[in-house]
Amino acid sequence: MTPFGRTFFLNIAKIVTYALLTVTCLVTLTPFFWMICAAFKTKEDFFACTFLPHGDGLFGIAWSQLTFENFVRIFTELDFSNSILNSFFLASTTAVLSTITAAMGGYALAKFNFKGKDFITSLVFAAIIIPTPLLIAPSYQLLYQIDLLDTYWGLLLPAVAPAFGVFLFRQAMLNSVSTNLLESARMDGCGEIQTFFTIVLPLVRPMIGAYLLIVFLGTWNNFISPQIVLQDADKFPLSVAMSGLQTTYRSEYGMISAGTFISIAPVVFLFMLLQKEFITGLTSGAVKN
Amino acid sequence: MAGVTLDKLSKNFGSAKNPIHAVKNISLSVRDREFMVIVGPSGCGKTTLLRLIAGLEQPDVGTIIVEGHVVNDVLPKDRDMAMVFQNYALYPHMKVFENMAFSLKMQGIPQAEIVDAVEIVAKTLGISDLLDRKPSSLSGGEKQRVALGRAIVRNPKVFLFDEPLSNLDARLRVSMRTEIAKLHDRLQTTMIYVTHDQVEAMTMGERICVMNEGEIMQVDEPLAIYNHPVNMFVASFIGSPPINFITGRIINEEGRTYFVEKNDNADTTLRFDIGERLSLISEGRRNQEIVLGIRPEDIYDHRRCNAAQPSQSLYARVEIAEPMGAETNVYMSTGAHTIIARVTGSDRYLTNEQLLMRLDLSKVHLFDPATKLAIDRKV
Numbered sequence: 021m022t023p024f025g026r027t028f029f030l031n032i033a034k035i036v037t038y039a040l041l042t043v044t045c046l047v048t049l050t051p052f053f054w055m056i057c058a059a060f061k062t063k064e065d066f067f068a069c070t071f072l073p074h075g076d077g078l079f080g081i082a083w084s085q086l087t088f089e090n091f092v093r094i095f096t097e098l099d100f101s102n103s104i105l106n107s108f109f110l111a112s113t114t115a116v117l118s119t120i121t122a123a124m125g126g127y128a129l130a131k132f133n134f135k136g137k138d139f140i141t142s143l144v145f146a147a148i149i150i151p152t153p154l155l156i157a158p159s160y161q162l163l164y165q166i167d168l169l170d171t172y173w174g175l176l177l178p179a180v181a182p183a184f185g186v187f188l189f190r191q192a193m194l195n196s197v198s199t200n201l202l203e204s205a206r207m208d209g210c211g212e213i214q215t216f217f218t219i220v221l222p223l224v225r226p227m228i229g230a231y232l233l234i235v236f237l238g239t240w241n242n243f244i245s246p247q248i249v250l251q252d253a254d255k256f257p258l259s260v261a262m263s264g265l266q267t268t269y270r271s272e273y274g275m276i277s278a279g280t281f282i283s284i285a286p287v288v289f290l291f292m293l294l295q296k297e298f299i300t301g302l303t304s305g306a307v308k309n
Numbered sequence: 310m311a312g313v314t315l316d317k318l319s320k321n322f323g324s325a326k327n328p329i330h331a332v333k334n335i336s337l338s339v340r341d342r343e344f345m346v347i348v349g350p351s352g353c354g355k356t357t358l359l360r361l362i363a364g365l366e367q368p369d370v371g372t373i374i375v376e377g378h379v380v381n382d383v384l385p386k387d388r389d390m391a392m393v394f395q396n397y398a399l400y401p402h403m404k405v406f407e408n409m410a411f412s413l414k415m416q417g418i419p420q421a422e423i424v425d426a427v428e429i430v431a432k433t434l435g436i437s438d439l440l441d442r443k444p445s446s447l448s449g450g451e452k453q454r455v456a457l458g459r460a461i462v463r464n465p466k467v468f469l470f471d472e473p474l475s476n477l478d479a480r481l482r483v484s485m486r487t488e489i490a491k492l493h494d495r496l497q498t499t500m501i502y503v504t505h506d507q508v509e510a511m512t513m514g515e516r517i518c519v520m521n522e523g524e525i526m527q528v529d530e531p532l533a534i535y536n537h538p539v540n541m542f543v544a545s546f547i548g549s550p551p552i553n554f555i556t557g558r559i560i561n562e563e564g565r566t567y568f569v570e571k572n573d574n575a576d577t578t579l580r581f582d583i584g585e586r587l588s589l590i591s592e593g594r595r596n597q598e599i600v601l602g603i604r605p606e607d608i609y610d611h612r613r614c615n616a617a618q619p620s621q622s623l624y625a626r627v628e629i630a631e632p633m634g635a636e637t638n639v640y641m642s643t644g645a646h647t648i649i650a651r652v653t654g655s656d657r658y659l660t661n662e663q664l665l666m667r668l669d670l671s672k673v674h675l676f677d678p679a680t681k682l683a684i685d686r687k688v
Contacts, residue, residue: 198396200396203398222402
């Protein structure tokens with residue numbers, strides 16, 4: 021094949037690839053676009069049109085029929101602001117506590133030798149493969165017995181030091197933290213806690229960013245645990261509060277869409293902030309330094 | 310400044326059922342302000358010994374004494390020692406200045422004093438323009454200087470070096486060797502230097518401690534070790550190219566004493582008069598197996614000798630010659646052994662060429678093949 025022919029086919033291949041990726045992207049984004057449109061539609065327009073209502077305005081859209089009513093009702097009828105604050109509190113507290121404890125656990129398993137270390141490491145690996153739904157009933161029973169139902173501690177305590185987090189940080193520490201560095205810090209006068217915060221944590225920053233994001237997202241979107249543990253509506257996070265909009269006899273689709281739109285905004289922002297650390301953290305073990 | 314004494318130190322790794330004896334009952338005394346080099350092959354226990362001194366490992370048996378005080382239970386940070394690691398161990402997220410200042414910051418020293426101390430040391434090592442850079446942007450030599458600077462700024466009683474030059478290229482290694490030696494002259498501090506490179510050991514140490522399999526083989530000045538090795542291991546480890554070992558027997562014949570090479574073939578190709586000195590040394594070992602050791606530079610091409618005495622010469626066949634410029638390493642076969650001669654000059658040596666070589670008998674060593682010990686080093 022001539023060089024010209026090779027270049028021609030490469031360009032065709034590129035065009036086809038980009039076209040496929042664009043279509044896939046559009047398909048993925050379509051539900052989000054639909055949700056954003058639904059958040060600004062009235063009840064009457066909700067089923068009348070798929071996306072935006074047709075009319076005589078720009079691009080054939082009836083812009084005057086779009087409304088902020090769903091957003092207003094979300095905050096006035098549902099105490100949405102309280103739910104947002106609850107979600108923020110739970111997600112951020114869980115993310116921070118979980119990251120610190122998982123990092124400490126992973127550090128101990130990666131860099132210290134002690135009796136029972138192999139056994140504990142095996143326990144961590146075994147805990148990872150247990151499906152979460154299997155733990156719901158025993159967790160509920162335990163929380164009931166120690167009187168932590170309908171409290172935030174009942175949600176925070178089980179989420180602190182998850183096995184998967186300990187595993188992730190163990191791998192990150194094995195790859196990124198050289199034992200010589202720790203010994204150098206000890207000889208320079210660092211105590212163990214100081215070494216952990218001053219030397220170790222900065223070296224696993226990508227994993228910290230990735231894990232914070234994973235836990236924040238997971239807690240923000242978590243419905244089952246708050247639904248089961250919490251009973252007081254004032255304590256409900258967004259996920260549980262919004263489920264109340266969908267009852268047996270009616271569904272406030274507009275408000276659901278508006279609520280969903282508001283709820284994804286913070287996580288999208290956080291992901292944009294931490295995306296570099298997220299990608300680096302998840303791929304840091306792939307290539308040897 | 311401080312002397313370091315190790316008294317019957319032992320350290321094992323692994324399980325109690327299958328222990329690995331990394332350090333076996335070692336006693337060693339490093340004088341105040343001395344530059345002691347610990348040298349040995351990989352896995353001989355030299356790094357473990359250094360880590361025991363630093364406090365990064367705990368001995369199973371024995372004591373470590375620094376400046377007259379037992380420091381077994383003293384934490385590494387309180388032993389007033391600084392260590393330079395093989396891979397530099399610079400904190401990658403800190404700039405060079407912060408790396409050098411870190412230990413002083415841990416001691417609570419005021420910032421102004423830290424700045425002064427770091428700048429003085431940086432100027433001495435020629436790294437003042439690197440202070441704002443991070444380790445990832447430095448070359449190997451620059452990282453090594455920063456690691457040195459980080460140790461010096463602490464002003465410790467003892468410096469510990471764990472193969473600090475092994476990651477550098479050959480040329481840089483030579484220049485850094487000189488720098489460290491000059492550093493010792495300037496600071497007059499006790500330094501314990503671990504290496505597997507016998508050239509570093511010979512050129513840098515005031516005394517050398519040769520280790521093998523967790524034990525000390527010999528401790529002495531470099532030339533004393535080179536000229537009077539205590540056993541076959543020390544003789545072969547120190548010196549490049551390595552010493553030649555020829556197994557044979559010593560026999561008396563017609564009033565003279567001969568060394569006869571051990572050769573399973575019918576023809577014995579090596580046989581020569583060993584002279585009075587070696588005859589006296591080997592008295593009581595007639596007709597017993599013995600190992601003769603001779604260094605490559607003590608085997609001469611007879612064409613470059615004033616007079617060849619046939620009784621101290623040997624014929625050998627050239628296998629290969631390595632011209633190095635000012636000298637040539639000639640690998641020769643005696644029939645049963647391959648020996649190396651280091652001859653001066655750049656004469657050409659052809660493969661399979663028969664050569665008449667002369668041995669300098671005053672430099673020959675004799676070893677017991679069973680114990681590997683030198684029979685007598687003092688005659």
